[in-house]
Amino acid sequence: MSIRTLDDLLAEGVSGRRVLVRADLNVPLDKQTGAISDDGRIRAVLPTLGALVEAGAKVVVCSHLGRPKGAPDPQFSLRPVAGRLGELLGAPVHFATDTVGDSARSTVADLADGQVALLENLRFNAGETSKDDAERGAFADQLAGFGDAYVDDAFGAVHRKHASVYDVPARLPHVAGRLVLREVEVLSRLTGEPERPYVVVLGGSKVSDKLAVIEALLPTVDRLLIGGGMCFTFLKAQGLEVGTSLLEKDMVDTCRNLLERSGGKIMLPVDIVAADAFAPDATHDTVRVDGIPSHRLGLDIGPETVAGFAAALSQAKTVFWNGPMGVFEMPAFAAGTRGVAEAITKADAFTVVGGGDSAAAVRALGLDESSFGHISTGGGASLEYLEGKTLPGIAALES
Numbered sequence: 587m588s589i590r591t592l593d594d595l596l597a598e599g600v601s602g603r604r605v606l607v608r609a610d611l612n613v614p615l616d617k618q619t620g621a622i623s624d625d626g627r628i629r630a631v632l633p634t635l636g637a638l639v640e641a642g643a644k645v646v647v648c649s650h651l652g653r654p655k656g657a658p659d660p661q662f663s664l665r666p667v668a669g670r671l672g673e674l675l676g677a678p679v680h681f682a683t684d685t686v687g688d689s690a691r692s693t694v695a696d697l698a699d700g701q702v703a704l705l706e707n708l709r710f711n712a713g714e715t716s717k718d719d720a721e722r723g724a725f726a727d728q729l730a731g732f733g734d735a736y737v738d739d740a741f742g743a744v745h746r747k748h749a750s751v752y753d754v755p756a757r758l759p760h761v762a763g764r765l766v767l768r769e770v771e772v773l774s775r776l777t778g779e780p781e782r783p784y785v786v787v788l789g790g791s792k793v794s795d796k797l798a799v800i801e802a803l804l805p806t807v808d809r810l811l812i813g814g815g816m817c818f819t820f821l822k823a824q825g826l827e828v829g830t831s832l833l834e835k836d837m838v839d840t841c842r843n844l845l846e847r848s849g850g851k852i853m854l855p856v857d858i859v860a861a862d863a864f865a866p867d868a869t870h871d872t873v874r875v876d877g878i879p880s881h882r883l884g885l886d887i888g889p890e891t892v893a894g895f896a897a898a899l900s901q902a903k904t905v906f907w908n909g910p911m912g913v914f915e916m917p918a919f920a921a922g923t924r925g926v927a928e929a930i931t932k933a934d935a936f937t938v939v940g941g942g943d944s945a946a947a948v949r950a951l952g953l954d955e956s957s958f959g960h961i962s963t964g965g966g967a968s969l970e971y972l973e974g975k976t977l978p979g980i981a982a983l984e985s
């Protein structure tokens with residue numbers, strides 16, 4: 587990989603230069619209060635931002651948060667993130683209330699050397715995620731106008747062909763930040779010859795994103811343990827009823843096909859915690875997978891499943907885990923994620939956790955982060971990297 591790095595840029599000297607940094611500050615927010623519930627992704631970019639501040643750059647940070655639909659949406663404002671970033675950096679972060687408008691222009695123009703600005707959510711602009719090259723390009727032109735150089739430190743978004751990730755580096759001298767480099771370095775250990783057995787654990791809620799990944803990973807892995815929201819599409823493919831659980835109907839046939847071709851590598855839950863509502867205080871019971879009541883939804887894997895997954899993990903020499911096993915944010919449905927996470931920490935293996943929510947789960951459950959080999963900030967990004975796909979954000983840095 588011939589990618590220029592932050593150190594190359596620092597060696598050229600950045601004092602007084604405007605450096606546009608794409609970060610992934612897509613942090614989980616508390617559904618009730620809107621407060622940041624885990625600041626891991628903000629902390630993860632501090633090494634890059636700190637180095638630029640110290641070198642006297644005018645640092646312009648941009649990021650997405652959530653999935654707003656190309657227009658401003660207050661619930662996805664990055665303002666709280668600017669506050670937290672300022673606390674962690676120990677200096678105020680100047681917040682622009684738009685991304686490329688008047689506020690952004692004046693905020694960037696007023697920056698002194700060594701100061702940091704954060705632009706409002708990139709996805710408040712349709713150009714950021716547009717499939718139309720010209721529309722994305724026009725937005726990228728505006729963004730690129732805020733920098734003399736570009737640093738990509740948004741590992742969690744390198745799999746997105748979005749303006750800030752893919753098109754801006756074509757317009758500015760570009761380098762990889764410290765986080766992107768470290769992530770690629772660690773994950774490349776899993777794409778070469780991973781020590782076997784190699785066990786991958788998948789869960790979470792971004793079902794269709796991850797089903798595609800399973801296809802690519804099947805030949806490489808020894809076991810694939812599936813829990814979380816995605817297991818119900820597989821259970822349905824086995825002919826079971828899943829009540830009102832998360833279900834990707836269009837993917838049932840794909841799952842059936844995957845199961846048929848998996849050579850027994852795929853392990854699915856045998857029991858499920860089924861609740862009468864998606865709520866912390868919902869009435870719930872553990873049921874067998876062939877007994878999920880029609881009016882209930884599965885919000886966690888059951889204890890027998892945890893025991894089976896733990897047994898498979900105890901044999902592993904390499905483990906990659908993406909996606910919580912249940913709705914761990916609600917204590918009643920956190921046991922599956924906790925059980926699997928603890929089993930991973932006990933395995934005598936090189937262990938990697940990937941994904942914003944999976945990393946947040948590790949911290950929320952009070953698990954010792956140092957008992958994992960690596961905690962990646964990107965879920966989809968790390969999965970696509972493991973698939974061996976060319977990631978748009980990485981390709982853009984190489985060119």
Ligand SMILES: Nc1ncnc2c1ncn2[C@@H]1O[C@H](COP(=O)(O)OP(=O)(O)O)[C@@H](O)[C@H]1O
Pocket residue numbers: 789790791792793814815816832884885886908909910911912913914915940941942943944945964965966
């Ligand atoms: N059975 C389930 N039903 C609905 N949502 C679930 C279920 N299991 C897990 N989740 C949710 O999945 C979310 C994380 O999914 P995802 O974004 O795919 O993970 P990551 O960010 O680690 O890649 C969590 O907020 C969790 O509550």
Ligand SMILES: O=C(OP(=O)(O)O)[C@H](O)COP(=O)(O)O
Pocket residue numbers: 610612652653742743746940941942943963964965966967
């Ligand atoms: O949270 C993210 O991905 P992840 O949930 O796969 O870790 C990244 O910020 C990318 O967000 P996106 O999946 O809305 O493009």
